[in-house]
Amino acid sequence: MISTDDCPPLDAATRAALVTYLLAWADDELVLGHRDSEWTGFAPQIEEDVAFSSIAQDELGHATLLYRLVAELSDDDPDRLALRRPAADYRHAAVVERPNGDWAHTIARHYLYDLADACRTDVLCDSSYAALAGVARKMVREEHYHLMHHAVWWERLRDGTPESRARLADATRALLPPAVDLFGEMPSERVLVAVGIVPCPSGALLAEWCLHVQPLLSALDPDLLPLLESAPAPRHSRPVGQDFRALHAEMTAVSASGLGERW
């Protein structure tokens, strides 16, 4: 693992921009991983329960890598960043905090998210900031399995029964607009793109993601295609909704109880 100490020092503005960018990404992974973990014990079959719980752990593992990097850059504590911030300080995209819904909604959300994440990690493997490139390269291999998993389920729901197909189409219709918002411009992004720390702006990643999503929509229901044309909302802070308030309370409960230190 390449430490920030092994990288050329960043000026204060670039460092602050990178912290903002990475924190939003770490929050995406943490919140989605937590949602995933809610399936533990309830997945459609026992083998899938194990597989999906393991994917939940992978997402938390990715969040850990990112929080550690943020902590090094901002002289902070990864556990505080993950579990001891007020709900209003989290910067994840709205799509990852949505309740799981049914299995079709869960798979559709995760597939759309992981395709987006694959676009993001692929370009960040070439980041000019070696510590970030190292983290991205660590994630790529696991993400490959996640995509395989979701693709298999997506196809089975699409081709299974009229009901499974309808549920997948309904879920995808509801999820596409907030999934597009994953590519909303980060407040600090331009500073990072200018120096190659982020090799590609979010807008260009969105175009790449659409290339992967279009064939999926064409085969499921071509009426969904126009939903890809919505413009992503910028990734600014947004009011804390009911769903995230409840999720945040549960996610941080052990840490807030003070018992966390002794686990």
Place this chain on the structure above:
Amino acid sequence: MAIYEVFERKGPTEPITHVGSVNASDTDLALVLAKECFFRREHPTDLWVVRREDMHPLRETDVLEPGTDKSYRSIEAYKGLAKKRERIEAELR
């Protein structure tokens, strides 16, 4: 749904080993499930799944039972050869 038997190999020159089974609707799903169910901590070089129905059992299992005393074929029969030889040599002397 069908039962798939899961096999692994830890390295290119290692034997193929049975590790367990998964329930799945088809081969692709079986592979995806087997990977996480059995290899969350271990990392083999190869992984296979086979439908249990596609494994051909020997029906006449009674042929597996020994008909006559086959103990002379087992390694046990050749235990302590050096001592036996010494004893025979002493007898012949």
